[in-house]
Amino acid sequence: MSLTAALRRFPRQAFLWQAFLQRATIIAILLLASSSALAEPQSISEPKPTSEQRQAAAEVADALRYGHYADVKLDDAWSLRTFQRYLDYLDPQRAYLLYRDVEEFRQPLQTKLDDVLYDGDLEDVFALYQRYQERLEARLEWILAKLEGGLDYAYDTNERLIIDRKDEDWEHTNSALDTLWEKRLENAALSLSLSGQSDQEVEDALRQRYEGQLSRIRQTNAEDIFGVFMAAVTSSIDPHTDYLSPRQGESFDIQMRLSLEGIGALLQSDGEYVKVASLVPGGPAEKAGVLKPADRIIAVGQDNNGEMVNVVGMRLDDVVELIRGPKGSTVRLDVIPAESVDTTRSQVVKITRDTVKLEDQAASSEVLEFKRDGKRQKVGVIKVPAFYVDFDAWQAGDENYRSSTRDVAKEIEKLKKQDVDGIVLDLRGDGGGALQEANSLVGLFIDRGPTVQVRDADGRINLYGDTESGMLYDGPLAVMVDRLSASASEIFAGAIQDYGRGLVLGSDTFGKGTVQVLNELSHGEIKLTRAKFYRISGESTQLRGVEPDIVYPSLLDAELIGESSLDNALPWDTVRDVQYRHYGKPWRYLETLRARHRDRILDDPNFVYLQRQAELSRQLREQQTSVSLNREQRQKEMDAIEAEQLSLENQRRRALGLELLDSWVDARGKEVEENGGVPADHTTEKDDPIDRAEVLESAEILLDYRELSQPS
Incomplete structure (x- = not known):
């Protein structure tokens, strides 16, 4: 019997689930693009909720109320949270909808989503999504019209763009959104330009990005809308409760059997990006050593010479479909490393797809x-x-x-x-x-x-x-x-x-x-x-x-x-x-063990790097709340950040007697090639230097513990 069958047949023994259930919930139906609208919404073909979806909504309400671990109350307070969460899923950067759009739907939905679920009355929920989609389509058409006329940015402004607008207020006018989108488009163009692309290449890349988003949004169906709303409903309770559409349920079953052919990485949304949530142990990506958790994927290409498809702003399940493929084939990923705060610095990595076996x-x-x-x-x-x-x-x-x-x-x-x-x-x-x-x-x-x-x-x-x-x-x-x-x-x-x-x-x-x-x-x-x-x-x-x-x-x-x-x-x-009994009392020796540990790592290049890089990453995340739209200023900020990261990396490499790097971006590739300069009897090919340093130090601590707890 498969694991999925076991889960369904033995619900009380449903603690036997696979590793990916331990991760953060991955919402595969979330739309990732950020946009707004230029004019008032125009009437377009509107997907309608089906009778099956109405029935499923009522069943979800019962499941949450009577089956969830927590004491779930589907009341006005819950409805308010869920309404806000639905808006966050639709427009996380406050860049599509106007204030009046939100207010129009606040009264029929804000405190009534509990009734919406129980009654299966999904019309207003679908109508809000439709308003969002209309605004998004209009904005994408506005952007493409600007691209058709050519971009003429001088990149000499003193303005800055706020990176994360989730706490910003909704704009009241289309002209305000136009101003915001002028900045967003200029920032997108500047980022590509700084990565070495010509003006024509920048325009072509942006056109491909926004045409792709427009094409995908026009394919939205009732199942997509229902899925986004149900994601808001379930995640308002806890992050691991999740509705799975029939299509997602099929994919879930494939993953439960560990027979999915791909790269062995779990992905999740991160604003306009798709981010690596974790790597499947023993999977192709983990074996290759070219991806890490929190890496952001910006483009996907097939085989060795296939065209790279820009996936910034693409919905998560579409990105997954691009990466998934037959065993033995190659996928290329353009990746922004997790530790990079500069989105113009990326690397293309190759991974051969395979099946994850036991x-x-x-x-x-x-x-x-x-x-x-x-x-x-x-x-x-x-x-x-x-x-x-x-x-x-x-x-x-x-x-x-x-x-x-x-x-x-x-x-x-x-x-x-x-x-x-x-x-x-x-x-x-x-x-x-x-x-x-x-x-x-x-x-x-x-x-x-x-x-x-x-x-x-x-x-x-x-x-x-x-x-x-x-x-x-x-x-x-x-x-x-x-x-x-x-x-x-x-x-x-x-x-x-x-x-x-x-x-x-x-x-x-x-x-x-x-x-x-x-x-x-x-x-x-x-x-x-x-x-x-x-x-x-x-x-x-x-x-x-x-x-x-x-x-x-x-x-x-x-x-x-x-x-x-x-x-x-x-x-x-x-x-x-x-x-229960105590087999030992390690806490007796912790003060001594910690002191010896501190003494050992004080001059250990890998641990020194680990401590300083962690602190630097925290500082950069707190400081980088906006980006400059001035090329010279942006370049200075990028160079300063990279210089700090390169200095840390080269300090570590110098202490280990390794070749110094000319660019911090090269560090990821070197990790794959080198074993970290530790003694030959302590190396394995696939371990990176930091991982290896932790293993060696753990062994040293264990020997200290043995000495203290079992004196000869």
């Missing part, structure tokens, strides 16, 4: 050797990309089915034969997976006991854990986590920390502590938050995640990635703790 996510291990006090010591490192299980083989009763626990057990046996002095379990980037695997994996390191509490929507608490006596490994243990470690990873790390079984190292985890089930509707499906995870200590993993015992600086910004960055995330809370 074996690609298998646990693997290596042994690191260190010389301390004249003695050789060895630390085993086990990488666990996901909490996976071959559900079909398991359901069929195959005694040799593959799972993360079974594969980790094999790696532990190999490491024990090599007499390692400790084991580091690397869960960085592990978005979770099967709950049963989190339980059984903890069981390798404890002698039976609880691992997690699950409270359902009715307030009942079920306790899950390891029921088998004995432990496979009882030696020194450390667990590495980062901001992308989610759900099952957080359950495992939290249990190890609560039991005192080992150290947790890295950065705060994602904070995904909720459980979703998939319910069929008469039209589409709803992914509904039904339960919440709690550690055996009683603390929820929701929102706050797991806080490491020793914290590493992170380039993954917690304000942009993680549960706390998502709107309407459910709160952190506690339940009663359960009885």
Whole structure:
């Protein structure tokens, strides 16, 4: 039986979901373009809500009210939030609709969306979308008319363009929107010009961009409109509750079976851009090492010489369709690196599409050797990309089915034969997976006991854990986590920390502590938050995640990635703790361990870079609220930012004896080519220098812990 079938047949056991459910909700139907209108709306063919959609709306209302984990009240206050969220989905940059448009629909919708859902009375909802679409079409036609006449920007103005207008007021007049769009168009042209394109190339690129948006918006149908509205409805409750249209449900099933042929990256919207939310462990993109979370994709090309299609402003599901393709084919992506605040600096990367197989996510291990006090010591490192299980083989009763626990057990046996002095379990980037695997994996390191509490929507608490006596490994243990470690990873790390079984190292985890089930509707499906995870200590993993015992600086910004960055995330809370034993007391040694850690990384080039780059990225994000429309000033600002980033990178490279870079943009390519200059017995081809530095330091900390807790 497939995982999807298992979810539907066993709703109470619906905790066995794949890793992508641990990520931020991806709203595939959100329109990404930002625009406004030139004249009053003209009547065009209007999609109408169908009887199936009316029925589905009522079913969603019942599901939210009676089936959601939270005490959902579909009242005036909820309606007000949802109305605002619908506007945010349609016009996040306040660049299409006018103040009078919003006010016209405020009275019939603002406090009445609960009735709209229950009654299936979707006419006004569709009419508001229609007004938005008319405004957008008129604005795109206005832009294309200007492009037809040719652009003659001198780029010598002293004006600036606000980057994010989500908190701005709605404009009252078309002339005000014209002024805004003059700036937006000038900024788009300047960005392309600064990237080295000629005036003609700039005009051609912009024409392609806006003609594509106009063509796509004119293909809008009733399912698109209903999907956007339902996204506003469900996400007003929590970020992981989601309506899936019949088309999205089919795509969901494909992903659940992990048979999707593509690059192995989860995407989400980010203003006009499509952003990499995370990489599928063992997928083509992760293996190639050319993409990172928060990278923005601005163009997609097929094969080695195919035309690059500009995807700025393109809706998410259309971008996904461009990137998806048959196994063995090549896709080219023009990418703005995550750490870049300058949208003119991009790189084209090539990825060969493939199918993500279970074996690609298998646990693997290596042994690191260190010389301390004249003695050789060895630390085993086990990488666990996901909490996976071959559900079909398991359901069929195959005694040799593959799972993360079974594969980790094999790696532990190999490491024990090599007499390692400790084991580091690397869960960085592990978005979770099967709950049963989190339980059984903890069981390798404890002698039976609880691992997690699950409270359902009715307030009942079920306790899950390891029921088998004995432990496979009882030696020194450390667990590495980062901001992308989610759900099952957080359950495992939290249990190890609560039991005192080992150290947790890295950065705060994602904070995904909720459980979703998939319910069929008469039209589409709803992914509904039904339960919440709690550690055996009683603390929820929701929102706050797991806080490491020793914290590493992170380039993954917690304000942009993680549960706390998502709107309407459910709160952190506690339940009663359960009885459990302590296998050790790592907290006794934390002060000493942290002091030794600080001393070691004080002059470590990679950790120094990590700390300074994280701080620089935060400062730049806070400072870059607008961009100059003056070419000379814009170039100065770009050069200053890049000079700071290049200086940091070259300081690191100089200390490691690596070749210095002439341009900071070259750094990403060098990461793929180099192993970071660490000793030969501590390198692997696919690790980048920062990742490797964290692994080595985690092993050092574990050896310190072994020395302090098990003195000879």
